[in-house]
Amino acid sequence: MNTGEVRADFPILSEIIYLDSASTSLMPEPVIGAMNEYERNYRANVGRGVHRLAQFASQRYWDAHRKVAGFIGGTEGGVVFTKNTTEAINMVAGGISWKPGDKVVTTLVEHHSNFLPWLRLRDRGVEPVLLPPCPDGTFDTGAFEEAIDGTTRLVAVSHASNVLGSVLQVKEIAKICGDEGALLLVDAAQSVxxxxxxxxxxxxxxxxxxxxxMLGPTGTGVLWMRRDDLEPMMLGGGMVETVTTEGFTCAAGYQKYEAGTPHIAGGIGLARAVDYLQAIGMDKVRAHENELTGALLDGLAALDRVSVYGPAKTGSRIGVVSFNVEGLHPHEVAHILDEAAGIMVRSGEHCTMPLMKHLGLPQGTVRASLHLYNTREEIETLIATVEEITRIR
Ligand SMILES: Cc1ncc(COP(=O)(O)O)c(C=O)c1O
Known part of the structure; x- marks a missing residue:
């Protein structure tokens, strides 16, 4: 991977060190270009008109779904464009015909987006079961074997933790779900x-x-589903086949779940982001980030007064590294990193309050999160600046 070439597509990187990609990544010029091209040259609504622009925009929007589906091996089943991961998870929670006594198995490392929708189901007689992680944020699949049984309707787990970076063994969990007849939802916000x-x-x-x-526009997310048997959350234009005064029939495919005018430029931009990542290759992205993550973990672990959370080695984690400096609030550290070295990191609870309580970290953590555009030099600057903080504060 040619990091120099990649970085040229993210001009702001000449001014700052961006280590907050787990919140939202930067967006490369070609993605901005694809969105502008739609807005300037063929802006029209999709799935409605017969004029030239409408046809062209509809085709591009349809192609975008196909491309995104291909990116995750989802050529079977359906890809629905959503606002974000949160909306996608809520569509599943709201779209299943729950019965009192159903169980949902989830974990304590989940982002609130993959936690609150399941807690709310208590109102409908559904029992959420919450599995705690091992101290390094990983899970023993035995815990899932014990928790998942014939009454488990759904298991909802993140593929990779947005705080500890740990990667969960979703294939093994899928096997257990298959044996017990439970559905599996994977929150892949930090893995894809x-x-x-x-x-x-x-x-x-x-x-x-x-x-x-994933280098795409804000306001875009994806729900892939094996079978389109969820009840649609929203009803309205674009999602119906026929409507009479007596009732309606739904359109087939993703349209059923995308009522109203969608974020068309967003969908087209997201497809361009997929092209961008595929041209580099996700194996290369992973290898590059692994190398930087290893250096970051080693560098931080060597510092006095610094605690690092999550797996100590790169094999079972992603480049999301949480840490704290003894005696300093995470927000204080994040402020100093910005002021002293132009480093952008996230600080606080990362939308995981139950996890922070479980870890005994009421103020949260400082979180540095990488993407393909980061460099070894940037990681060294972060480590050196944290070291400086430990010496002077
Ligand atoms: C693991 C995980 N799940 C869900 C979300 C929610 O994503 P969004 O805000 O795009 O809905 C995030 C965001 O950080 C996340 O890290």
């Missing part, structure tokens, strides 16, 4: 942008992720 992900290989029923974390 950084490693090859294939829904056929995992064997899940639903996969959710965000376009804005």
């Amino acid at each position: 942008p950084h490693m090859p992900v294939d829904v056929r290989d995992i064997g899940c029923d639903y996969l959710c992720f965000s376009g804005h974390k």
Whole structure:
């Protein structure tokens, strides 16, 4: 991978060190270009008109779904464009015909987006079961074997933790779900942008992720589903085949789940982001980030007064590295990193309050998160600046 060439597509990187890609990634020029091209040259609504622009825009929007599906091996099943991962997960939680007594198995490392929708189902008699992680953020699949049984309707787990970076063994979990007749939802918000992900290989029923974390536009996300048997959350234009005063029939395919005018430029931009990542190769992205993550883990681990959380080695983790400096609030550290060295990191609870409580970290952590455009020099600057902080504060 030619990092220099990649970085030229992200001009802001000449001014700052961006280590907050787990929140939202930067967006390269070709993606901005694809969105501008739609807005300037063929802006029209999709799936409605017969005029030239409408036809062209509809084709591009349809192609975008096909491309995104191909990126995750989802040529079977359906890809629906959503606002983000949160909306995708809520569509599953709201679209299943739950019965009192159903169980949902999830974990304590989940982002609130993959936690609150399941807690709310208590109102409908559904029991959420919450599995705690091992101290380094990984899971023993035995815990899933014990928790998943014939009453488990759905298992909802993140593929990679947005705090600890740990990668969960989703293939093994899928196998257990298959044996017990439970559905599996994988929150892939932190995996799809950084490693090859294939829904056929995992064997899940639903996969959710965000376009804005994978070089795509904000306001874009994806729900892949093996079967389109969810009740649609929204009703309205674009999602129906026929409507009478007595009722309606739904359109086939993704349209059923995309009522109203969608984020057309966003969908087209997301497809361009997929092209961009595929041209580089997700194996190369993963290898590059692994190398930087290893250097970051080693560098931080060597510093006095610094605690690092999550797996200590790169094999079972992604480039999301949480740490704290003894005696300093995470927000304070994040402010100093920005002021002293132009380094952007996230600090606080990372939308995982139950996890922070479990870890005994009420103020949260500082979180550095990488993407393909980061360099070894940037990692060294981060480590040197954290070291400086430990010496002077
Ligand atoms: C693991 C995980 N799940 C869900 C989300 C929610 O993503 P979004 O805000 O795009 O809906 C995030 C965002 O950080 C995340 O890291």
